[in-house]
Amino acid sequence: MKKIVIPVAGLGTRFLPATKAIPKEMITLVDQPLIQYVVQEAVSAGFTDIILVTHSSKQAIENHFDLNFELKASLMAKQKEALLEKLAAIIPDHVNIIAVRQPEALGLGHAVLCAAPVIGEEDFAVLLPDVILNTGSDDLKRMVLAFENSQKSQIMVEPVPESEVDKYGIADCLGKPLNPTESTPMAGVVEKPSQADAPSNLSITGRYILSNQILALLKETPKGAGNEIQLTDAIASLIETQGVHAYCLAGTSYDCGDKLGFVKATVQFAMAHPELGTEFTQWLKTIK
Ligand code: G1P
Numbered sequence: 001m002k003k004i005v006i007p008v009a010g011l012g013t014r015f016l017p018a019t020k021a022i023p024k025e026m027i028t029l030v031d032q033p034l035i036q037y038v039v040q041e042a043v044s045a046g047f048t049d050i051i052l053v054t055h056s057s058k059q060a061i062e063n064h065f066d067l068n069f070e071l072k073a074s075l076m077a078k079q080k081e082a083l084l085e086k087l088a089a090i091i092p093d094h095v096n097i098i099a100v101r102q103p104e105a106l107g108l109g110h111a112v113l114c115a116a117p118v119i120g121e122e123d124f125a126v127l128l129p130d131v132i133l134n135t136g137s138d139d140l141k142r143m144v145l146a147f148e149n150s151q152k153s154q155i156m157v158e159p160v161p162e163s164e165v166d167k168y169g170i171a172d173c174l175g176k177p178l179n180p181t182e183s184t185p186m187a188g189v190v191e192k193p194s195q196a197d198a199p200s201n202l203s204i205t206g207r208y209i210l211s212n213q214i215l216a217l218l219k220e221t222p223k224g225a226g227n228e229i230q231l232t233d234a235i236a237s238l239i240e241t242q243g244v245h246a247y248c249l250a251g252t253s254y255d256c257g258d259k260l261g262f263v264k265a266t267v268q269f270a271m272a273h274p275e276l277g278t279e280f281t282q283w284l285k286t287i288k
Contacts, residue, residue, distance in 0.1 A: 001144055001209070003118070004047040004125040006038060007111035009055035009102035014257050023058040024257060025129050030269045030276070034256055035061055036090060038129045043095055045140035047125065051118050052099045053111045065090060065097040107228025109218050116215050123147070126231070128206030130257030132265055135272060137251030139181075140207055146183045146247055147209040153238060154183060156207035158249040165198040169232040171246045172199035180250035186239055191225040191232035202246060204232065205253050214238055 012024030019027070025035040039050055054061060068087075075084050091097065102114045112126060125144070133139060143154040157171050157178065172188035188199060208231070217234040224230040238244050254268070255261035270280045 001123055001125065001147070002047055003049045003051060003122055004042045004127055005051045005053060005112055005115045005119070006035075006042070006127050006129055007053045007102070007108060008035065008058055008061055008129060009053055009105065009111060010257075011055075011057070011105070012257070015259065015262075023061055025058070026060050026064065027256075027262070029132065029256065029262070029265055030273055033064060034132060035064065035129055037132050037135075038127055039065070039091065039095075039097075041133060041137070041140055042125070042127055043092060044138075045125075045144055048094060049096050049098060049118075051115045052097065053102045053114050054099050055102060062097065062099050105228075107223070107226070107230055109221055109229035109231045109234055112231055113215065113218050113229070119212070119215065121212055123212050124210055126208040126210060130255060131206030132254045132256045133207075133249075134252045134254075134268070137249075139247070139249055139251050142181055142250075143183075143207060143209045143247050146245065150183070150245060151211075152183075152185075152243050152245045153211045153214070153235070154209040154245050154247045155186065155189070155235060156205040156249050157202040157246045158205050158253060159201050160203040162195055162198070162201050165195055165201055165203065166192050168192065168203035169230075169235075170198045170200060171202040171204065173202060173246050175200070178202065178246065178248035180248050183245040183247045186244045186246045188239060189232055189236050189244075191230045202248075205249055207247075208235075211238065211242055213242055217241070 008025050012019035015024050026033045042050055098118055100114050102111050147154050169189055169191050170193055171186050173184055174187045176184055178184055214234050217237045221229055221234045224233045235244055254265035256265050271277050
């Protein structure tokens, strides 16, 4: 499997005013924009074709992965080797960044359909860039392996507090407790249920390995929660036709589309940073 869809057309209203003029995916977590972390996660899991579903106001994301000739020439003239290496590390040469537009905000399911002409007939992954996993997490790689072994689509889930189920897609695994890295058949899934209607507290965490069949189902999916075409609703249909597995996250996820989640990620990533980590952690202990 080589294709992964990253929807980036959303306007980031949860993060205003920071996102008025810059894409939310370009906000810096310690020393890299958020989008760079998720693209690196995809590359580490073996994906080579990264399909960005984007919007006219978000060209900075494509520019980040493109060659900046003037910058490169200027750094070369000054023999700034370390900085040139940092630029080269943004995206390896064998990885393609492909951009398609989502002209209207009609939902995550619609965003995935916008990528259909590039996906073609292959199975593919979807990665939501608001969710950042801890560095070194190999959950996405494990999901690809689980898909290859079982031929069942894999949806990443993790438990959330009962009071938060209405923010997420929630999986029904028939009450079976899920251990990290385990993959188990899903009996159903529902987008942003009320606490009373939620089948469990297992939330969808923004990583999906999907059978190509989902595209045909998405085309038939009517508008659902929030009056949008929901990927979750098409997954509910896929459970009926092919079966779908829930994969339980082993790493740690941060909702960086949310201000508090972003601040928590900033502290964790700064503590784990190879250059800044030790000093930052010591300083953190001194603040009152
Ligand atoms: C989307 C999905 C939802 C998932 C969530 C994860 O919702 O529709 O199923 O749980 O991402 O972050 P959104 O956050 O775009 O409203």
